Amino acid sequence: MLPSKNPMTDGALTIGIVGGTGKMGRAIFHESLNREDMSTSLILARRADLLEADRSFTAADQEARSPIQFLTTVDKPSCRVMIDFSHPSMMERYVPALLRSPTPLVIGTSGVRDHPGFAGIEQLSRYAPVLAATNVSLGMSILFHMVKEISKLMPISYHAEVLDIHQRTKREAPGDTAKKLAQTLAECRGKAHQAEFPIVMNGESRGEGDLSIGVQALRLGYGVGEHTVYFAGPGERLELTHRVFDRSILAKTVLSAAEWIVDQAPGLYDMNDFYGII
Ligand SMILES: NC(=O)C1=CN([C@@H]2O[C@H](COP(=O)(O)OP(=O)(O)OC[C@H]3O[C@@H](n4cnc5c(N)ncnc54)[C@H](OP(=O)(O)O)[C@@H]3O)[C@@H](O)[C@H]2O)C=CC1
Numbered sequence: 254m255l256p257s258k259n260p261m262t263d264g265a266l267t268i269g270i271v272g273g274t275g276k277m278g279r280a281i282f283h284e285s286l287n288r289e290d291m292s293t294s295l296i297l298a299r300r301a302d303l304l305e306a307d308r309s310f311t312a313a314d315q316e317a318r319s320p321i322q323f324l325t326t327v328d329k330p331s332c333r334v335m336i337d338f339s340h341p342s343m344m345e346r347y348v349p350a351l352l353r354s355p356t357p358l359v360i361g362t363s364g365v366r367d368h369p370g371f372a373g374i375e376q377l378s379r380y381a382p383v384l385a386a387t388n389v390s391l392g393m394s395i396l397f398h399m400v401k402e403i404s405k406l407m408p409i410s411y412h413a414e415v416l417d418i419h420q421r422t423k424r425e426a427p428g429d430t431a432k433k434l435a436q437t438l439a440e441c442r443g444k445a446h447q448a449e450f451p452i453v454m455n456g457e458s459r460g461e462g463d464l465s466i467g468v469q470a471l472r473l474g475y476g477v478g479e480h481t482v483y484f485a486g487p488g489e490r491l492e493l494t495h496r497v498f499d500r501s502i503l504a505k506t507v508l509s510a511a512e513w514i515v516d517q518a519p520g521l522y523d524m525n526d527f528y529g530i531i
C-alpha cells in the first residue's frame with residue numbers, strides 16, 4: 254500500500270534511504286533536499302537514535318516538507334521507492350516489508366548478490382521493479398561496453414588485469430565493480446579465443462603464457478573510486494581508467510535512477526537498462 258497523501262508532499266516522489274549514517278546514504282539524503290520533486294520519508298539505520306541526534310538530519314527534518322521516520326526496521330514502507338547503499342546485512346531489516354507491500358527498489362550495496370538475503374530481492378523483482386546497480390556511473394557502464402569490444406580484438410597473448418583503488422575505509426577489497434570487470438574480461442576473452450581465462454586475486458606470480466586475469470585492490474586515502482583495466486603485450490600497454498571525483502554525482506544519479514525505476518514493470522534491472530546501453 255502506498256503512503257497516504259500529504260498536502261506538503263503531494264506530487265513529490267517519496268524516497269526511503271537504507272544506510273543513512275553512511276557516506277552514500279548521507280550524500281543521497283543531501284541531494285534529495287535539492288530536489289523540489291522529491292521528499293525523503295524514511296531513513297533506515299542500525300542506530301536510528303544516532304540519526305535523530307545528528308543535527309544535519311534533524312535540521313533538515315525540521316525544514317522538510319513532511320516529517321522523516323528514523324527507523325531500525327521497516328514494518329510498512331512509507332515511501333514510493335527504497336534506496337539501499339549500506340551493507341548486505343541491512344536487507345533483512347526492510348526486504349520483508351517490501352515483499353508485503355511491493356515497492357520499487359534501487360540497491361547499490363556491494364556484495365548483495367553473494368548474500369542469502371538476495372533471494373528476497375529476486376522474489377521482490379517478481380512484483381516490483383528492482384535496479385541492482387554494481388556501479389551507478391555512466392562512465393563505468395561505458396567502460397564495461399568498451400571492455401567487451403576490446404576483448405574481441407585483443408590477442409590471446411596479451412595479459413589483462415584489473416586495479417581497484419578506493420578510500421581506506423571501504424570494507425570490500427576488491428569491490429564488486431572490480432570483480433565484475435574481471436568476470437566480463439574472462440567471459441568475453443574466453444568466447445573470443447575459445448579458451449579458459451581464470452580469475453586470480455592479489456597478483457600471485459604467474460608465467461608468461463598464463464591466461465589468468467588478476468584483480469588487485471589498493472585501499473588508501475579519502476577519494477571515491479577508481480578502476481583501471483590493463484591489457485599488456487610486447488612493448489605496449491593499453492590502460493583504461495575510470496575515476497569518480499565527487500560522491501554527490503553518484504547521489505544525483507541514484508535519485509534519477511530512483512525516478513526511472515518507479516515507472517518500470519516488475520523485474521530485475523541494471524544500469525545498462527537505465528542508460529540504454531546494450
Ligand atoms: N553502486 C555504486 O555505484 C556504489 C556502491 N557503493 C556501495 O554502497 C555501500 C555503502 O557505501 P558507503 O556509504 O561508502 O559506506 P559507509 O561505510 O560510509 O556506510 C556503510 C553503511 O552501512 C551501514 N551498515 C549496516 N550494517 C553494517 C555492517 N555490519 N558493517 C558495516 N556497515 C554497516 C553503516 O551503518 P553504521 O553507521 O551503523 O555502521 C552505514 O550506514 C558499500 O557497499 C559500497 O561499496 C558505494 C558507492 C557507489
Ligand SMILES: O=C(O)C1=N[C@H](C(=O)O)C[C@H](O)C1
Binds near residue numbers: 387425427430477479
Ligand atoms: O565503496 C565505494 O565507494 C564504491 N563501491 C562500489 C564498488 O566497489 O563496486 C562502486 C564504486 O566504485 C564506489
